[in-house]
Amino acid sequence: MITPEQVKHIAKLARLGLQDNDVDKFAKQLSSIMEYVEKLNEVDVKNVEPTSQVTGLENVMREDVVSRFSNREDLLKCTELPVQNDQIQVKSVISM
Amino acid sequence: MLHTLTLAEATEGLKNKKFSSVELTKDLLERIKKVNDGLNVYVTVDDEGALKMAAEADERLASGKNVTPLTGVPVGIKDIFNTQGVRTTCASPFLKNFVPPYDATVVTKLKEAGFVLAGKQNMDEFASGGSTEHSCFGPTKNPWDPTRVAGGSSGGSAAAVAADMSFYALGTDTGGSIRQPASLCGVVGLKVTYGRVSRSGVTAMASSWDSIGPFGKTVQDVATVLQYIAGKDVRDATTPAVEVPDYSKALGQSVKGLKIGVPKEYFGAGLDPEVENIIRTALKEYEKMGATVSEISLPYTSYAVAVYYIAMPAELSANLARFDGIRFGAKPKAPVKDMIDYYYQARNEGFGDEIKRRIMIGTYVLSAGYYDAYYVRAQKVRTLIRKDFDDAFKNVDVIMTPVSPFPAFTIGEKKDDPLAMYLADVFTIPVNCAGVPAISLPCGFINKADKKLPVGLQIIGPQFSEDKILKVAAAYEQATDWHTMKPAL
Numbered sequence: 001m002i003t004p005e006q007v008k009h010i011a012k013l014a015r016l017g018l019q020d021n022d023v024d025k026f027a028k029q030l031s032s033i034m035e036y037v038e039k040l041n042e043v044d045v046k047n048v049e050p051t052s053q054v055t056g057l058e059n060v061m062r063e064d065v066v067s068r069f070s071n072r073e074d075l076l077k078c079t080e081l082p083v084q085n086d087q088i089q090v091k092s093v094i095s096m
Numbered sequence: 097m098l099h100t101l102t103l104a105e106a107t108e109g110l111k112n113k114k115f116s117s118v119e120l121t122k123d124l125l126e127r128i129k130k131v132n133d134g135l136n137v138y139v140t141v142d143d144e145g146a147l148k149m150a151a152e153a154d155e156r157l158a159s160g161k162n163v164t165p166l167t168g169v170p171v172g173i174k175d176i177f178n179t180q181g182v183r184t185t186c187a188s189p190f191l192k193n194f195v196p197p198y199d200a201t202v203v204t205k206l207k208e209a210g211f212v213l214a215g216k217q218n219m220d221e222f223a224s225g226g227s228t229e230h231s232c233f234g235p236t237k238n239p240w241d242p243t244r245v246a247g248g249s250s251g252g253s254a255a256a257v258a259a260d261m262s263f264y265a266l267g268t269d270t271g272g273s274i275r276q277p278a279s280l281c282g283v284v285g286l287k288v289t290y291g292r293v294s295r296s297g298v299t300a301m302a303s304s305w306d307s308i309g310p311f312g313k314t315v316q317d318v319a320t321v322l323q324y325i326a327g328k329d330v331r332d333a334t335t336p337a338v339e340v341p342d343y344s345k346a347l348g349q350s351v352k353g354l355k356i357g358v359p360k361e362y363f364g365a366g367l368d369p370e371v372e373n374i375i376r377t378a379l380k381e382y383e384k385m386g387a388t389v390s391e392i393s394l395p396y397t398s399y400a401v402a403v404y405y406i407a408m409p410a411e412l413s414a415n416l417a418r419f420d421g422i423r424f425g426a427k428p429k430a431p432v433k434d435m436i437d438y439y440y441q442a443r444n445e446g447f448g449d450e451i452k453r454r455i456m457i458g459t460y461v462l463s464a465g466y467y468d469a470y471y472v473r474a475q476k477v478r479t480l481i482r483k484d485f486d487d488a489f490k491n492v493d494v495i496m497t498p499v500s501p502f503p504a505f506t507i508g509e510k511k512d513d514p515l516a517m518y519l520a521d522v523f524t525i526p527v528n529c530a531g532v533p534a535i536s537l538p539c540g541f542i543n544k545a546d547k548k549l550p551v552g553l554q555i556i557g558p559q560f561s562e563d564k565i566l567k568v569a570a571a572y573e574q575a576t577d578w579h580t581m582k583p584a585l
Contacts, residue, residue: 002460003578006108006460007456007522010456010459010460010463011452011456013419013459013463014413014443014455014456014458014459015417015420015436015439015440015441016440016443016444016447016452016455016456017440017441017443017444017445018444018452019444022449022452026452026453026456029453029514030456030457030460031456032514032515033405033514033515033518034319034454034457034460036401036402036515036518037402037405037470037474039398039399039402039408040399040402040403040406040473040477041473042407043396043399043473043476043477043480045473045476045477045480048476048477048479048480049476049479050472050475050476050478050479051474051475051476051478051479051482051529051575052304053288053304054304054482054531054559055289055290055291055334055336055531055559057291057333057334057336060239060333060334062330062333065174067342069197069198071197071198072199074180074195075197076193077195077197078194078196078197078423078424078425079423080193080421080425080426080427081336081422081423081427088422090422090435090438091432091434091435091437091438092434092435093435094468
C-alpha cells in the first residue's frame with residue numbers, strides 16, 4: 001500500500017513535480033502495482049545469485065584514447081537556456 | 097504502387113534499374129501522405145532530406161560501388177534513435193524540439209549502407225508502454241482496424257511496415273516492444289540477443305534489458321537488415337565480440353528433425369482461445385515439415401512480469417534522471433523560483449503519467465530500506481527465469497509460444513489501468529529476462545466484427561542464435577501465405 005504522503009515523498013526524491021490532483025491517482029495505481037509484485041515473496045531465493053548482466057561480460061576495457069566530439073555548435077544548440085562563453089546559464093543554486 | 101514491394105523486391109528493382117531511388121522514395125512519401133493522417137504512424141516526415149539521400153543513393157547505384165541491399169531504400173525508424181539534424185522526440189513533451197547533434201551507431205551503419213531516411217515513427221513515451229497510447233502525439237492506429245491499438249512501444253514502426261509506409265523499420269524491445277506490435281500488426285519483428293546490436297545513441301530505458309531490432313514484411317528482409325546493424329561497437333560496452341554470421345545462409349533450409357519445445361505455462365488462463373487455436377495450428381504445420389513438438393516447462397514464467405516491474409523502473413528512474421531541461425530538453429513554462437524548483441517543474445511538464453509512475457516505482461524500490469527486499473530479490477528471481485531457459489535449451493532447439501495473449505485491443509481499453517497494460521507483455525518479458533533472441537512471425541488472423549486481427553507466433557532461441565530462429569521462421573513463412581496479406585486502407 002502506497003499512501004499519498006509516500007507518493008509526495010518519492011516524487012521529492014525523484015525531483016518530480018506533481019499536480020495536486022495527481023497524488024491520489026498515483027497512490028492508487030502504484031499501490032496496485034506494488035501489490036502485484038509482492039508475489040515475488042513466494043519464491044525461495046536462498047543461495048541464488050542476483051543477475052546484473054545476461055551475456056557474461058565483465059569489466060569491458062578499451063584503449064584510453066581521447067576522442068573529441070566535433071560538433072560543439074550543435075551540441076550547445078540543444079539547450080533552451082541562454083549560452084554565454086560556451087556555458088549554459090542556470091538559476092542560482094545557492095541563495096545569497 | 098512501389099510501396100507495396102518487400103525490401104528484397106525493392107533492392108532487386110533498384111539493381112535492375114526498373115526504378116530509381118528517387119522514384120521509390122517519392123512513391124513512399126506519397127503513400128505516407130495519403131494514410132498517415134488516419135493512422136498517426138509518423139511523427140516526423142523529412143521529405144527534403146529523404147529526396148537528397150535518395151539522389152545520393154542513385155549516384156551510388158549508378159557507380160555500382162559499395163551497393164548494398166539497403167542502398168536507396170527509404171524507411172522510417174522509431175523516434176528513439178538519434179538522427180543528426182532530424183528531430184528525435186521519444187514521443188515526450190521533454191524532447192518535442194530536440195535535434196540530436198549526432199547519429200546513433202545503427203543510424204551511422206544504415207547511412208554507410210546507403211539507406212534513405214524518410215522519417216521518424218510514433219512510440220510510447222521513452223518506449224514505456226504496450227499500445228503507443230502513451231505518446232505526446234496521440235496513439236498510432238492499427239492498420240487492420242483503426243479503432244484498435246498498434247501495440248507498443250514500437251507501434252508506429254510495426255504499423256508503418258504493415259501499411260506499406262516503410263520497407264522495413266527499426267524498433268527497440270525492452271519487455272516486448274518489437275514483438276508485441278509486430279504480432280498485433282501482422283509483420284515480422286525480431287528482438288535480438290542482448291548486446292547483439294549497439295544501443296549507442298538510442299535513448300536508454302532499462303539498460304540491462306534494452307535491445308534493438310528490425311521489423312520487416314518478410315523474414316528474409318529482417319535477416320538482411322540485421323546483417324547491417326549487428327556487431328560489436330566500442331561505444332556500447334555491452335556488445336560482445338561474438339562473430340556476426342551470414343544470416344542469409346540460414347534461410348531456405350529444412351526444419352526436418354528440429355526439436356520444438358512448447359512451454360505449458362504459456363497456455364493457461366488469460367490466453368484467448370482463438371489465439372491458442374492459431375498457435376496450435378502453426379505448431380502442426382511445423383510437424384508436417386518434419387519437426388517434433390514436445391511440451392516443456394519454464395516453471396518461473398509467472399514471476400517474470402513482477403521481476404520486470406521492479407528491475408525495469410529502477411533502471412529507468414536512473415536513466416531518466418539526466419532529464420533536467422538544462423543541457424537539452426524543454427525548459428519549464430511555469431515560472432520557477434530557484435534551481436531545485438526548476439528541476440521539479442521541468443520534470444513535471446516534461447514527463448507523461450506512465451513515465452512518472454515508472455520513475456516513482458523505480459525510486460521507491462531503490463530507496464533506503466527497500467533495495468534488498470525489492471530490487472535484489474527481483475534480480476535473484478531473474479536468475480531463476482534465465483535458468484529455466486538454459487535448462488530448456490538442453491533438450492530443445494527452439495521454444496514456440498504466442499507473442500501476445502490476445503489480438504489488438506481497442507484504443508482506451510487499458511490506458512488508465514497500468515497493471516492490465518503490463519500483463520499484455522506476459523509472454524514477451526521472460527525472453528528479455530534471459531537476454532535471448534526471439535522473433536514474432538505472422539501465423540493467422542482472428543475475425544472480429546468484420547475486421548481481421550493478426551496473431552503472431554513467438555520463436556525463441558538460445559543467445560546469439562538469430563540465424564537459427566530466422567531459419568525456423570523462414571521455413572514456416574515459405575509454407576504459408578499469412579505474410580502476404582495486407583490491410584485494406
